[in-house]
Amino acid sequence: GTGALTEVGLLNAASAGVLLSRIxxxxxxxGPSDTLKITIEHTYARG
Known part of the structure; x- marks a missing residue:
């Protein structure tokens, strides 16, 4: 599809998930044939 994109979110489930990151x-x-690739890198500490 087409549209104006202004944010991206990373969730831990396809539906009703927890929002881990929002940019x-x-x-x-x-455009109709455009693609957008977004790479998000997270580092987590144990403990």
Whole structure:
């Protein structure tokens, strides 16, 4: 599809999950054949 993208979220489940990370950015307009790849790296400490 198409649309104006302004945020991305990382959740721990496909539905009713916990939001682990949210990033808001300036608008990125997506065309019908465009793809957007976002890489999120998290580091967790044990304990």
């Amino acid at each position: 808001v950015f300036a608008v990125k307009n997506k």
